[in-house]
Amino acid sequence: MQAQRYTADMPTAHEATIIDGRAIAATLRDTVADRVQAMQRAARLDAIIVCGNPAGEVYAANQARTCESLGIEYTLHTLPAETTESAVLDCIVKCNNDEACTGVMVHLPLPEHIDTQAVQRAIDVAKDVEGVNPANIGGVIYGHRTLVPCTAAAIMHLIESTGVSLQGAEVVVVGASDIVGKPVAVLLMQAEATVTSTNVHTTDLFSHTRNADVVIAAAGVPGLVTGEHVKPGAVVIDVGINRVRDEATGTTSTVGDVDFESVLPVAGFLTPVPGGVGPVTVAMLLRNTLEACLRSHS
Numbered sequence: 001m002q003a004q005r006y007t008a009d010m011p012t013a014h015e016a017t018i019i020d021g022r023a024i025a026a027t028l029r030d031t032v033a034d035r036v037q038a039m040q041r042a043a044r045l046d047a048i049i050v051c052g053n054p055a056g057e058v059y060a061a062n063q064a065r066t067c068e069s070l071g072i073e074y075t076l077h078t079l080p081a082e083t084t085e086s087a088v089l090d091c092i093v094k095c096n097n098d099e100a101c102t103g104v105m106v107h108l109p110l111p112e113h114i115d116t117q118a119v120q121r122a123i124d125v126a127k128d129v130e131g132v133n134p135a136n137i138g139g140v141i142y143g144h145r146t147l148v149p150c151t152a153a154a155i156m157h158l159i160e161s162t163g164v165s166l167q168g169a170e171v172v173v174v175g176a177s178d179i180v181g182k183p184v185a186v187l188l189m190q191a192e193a194t195v196t197s198t199n200v201h202t203t204d205l206f207s208h209t210r211n212a213d214v215v216i217a218a219a220g221v222p223g224l225v226t227g228e229h230v231k232p233g234a235v236v237i238d239v240g241i242n243r244v245r246d247e248a249t250g251t252t253s254t255v256g257d258v259d260f261e262s263v264l265p266v267a268g269f270l271t272p273v274p275g276g277v278g279p280v281t282v283a284m285l286l287r288n289t290l291e292a293c294l295r296s297h298s
């Protein structure tokens, strides 16, 4: 697709093109499956979970199925809820030292008595398939694109899928967490975009997003970015995953940080929630698992 740039004086798009994260993820998984088949040695992903993390347990079950379908071995290490930090670290060291294990990840959140950063630091840099070890996060600054944090990699891939050029584009990242907002801001800088990073203390979010060619919403605030925040034709990537309860019906649903209905008639491209960044993030984990395995043999 030809690269395009939008300006505020262009007519409002009738309706944004929905970026189909599920389809993009399926293509990524197919590529991983083909490359896994061609490999000389088995890839094995070891995941560690501490009991009492229902969302993590669902994710782990999905991971097991997906890995199996791609030809990647999967081992889940389940530790009791009352496990200690040193027991988690011991488990990581065992995985690090196990030659058959080529990728390691830890399901978050961990119980409060465990230091998440200490756990992430313990993962062997070469097996860190979520890209959470500070060495891999730091590597992003130097342009190392191998074990990039998965959500940041997914956001970049989704923007690239639109064909919109990032070089010279005004991009606003809403949210500056260590694992999403900051790494993606650095990746965008490497793509030679003009990047504005915003956070909870940003006084006038509107004034930044309204001029942006690309808006990335990663604040964890349901419906934060509305149609009024968005320049006509902009690319809007919704990273948020928020569970909200409708008091009227008593039902619970998953929504993003973008008010989908009001942004749809304004944006040029828009990711849905669910079905946008989420599935591509999972596919990036699998791609990182493949890359880690390939690098372990080179």
Ligand code: NAD
Pocket (backbone or CB within 6 Å): 151, 174, 175, 176, 177, 178, 179, 180, 181, 198, 199, 200, 201, 202, 205, 218, 219, 220, 221, 224, 239, 240, 241, 242, 277, 278, 281
């Ligand atoms: P976090 O809580 O660690 O960080 C939130 C960031 O948003 C902070 O920098 C905060 O200052 C900023 N923020 C809060 N309110 C703001 C506002 N009004 N304006 C501007 N900035 C504001 O969150 P996180 O871990 O980065 O996650 C953010 C969201 O993305 C959550 O909904 C999370 O569930 C989701 N998430 C999705 C994926 C995925 O794969 N789709 C992965 C990770 C996180």
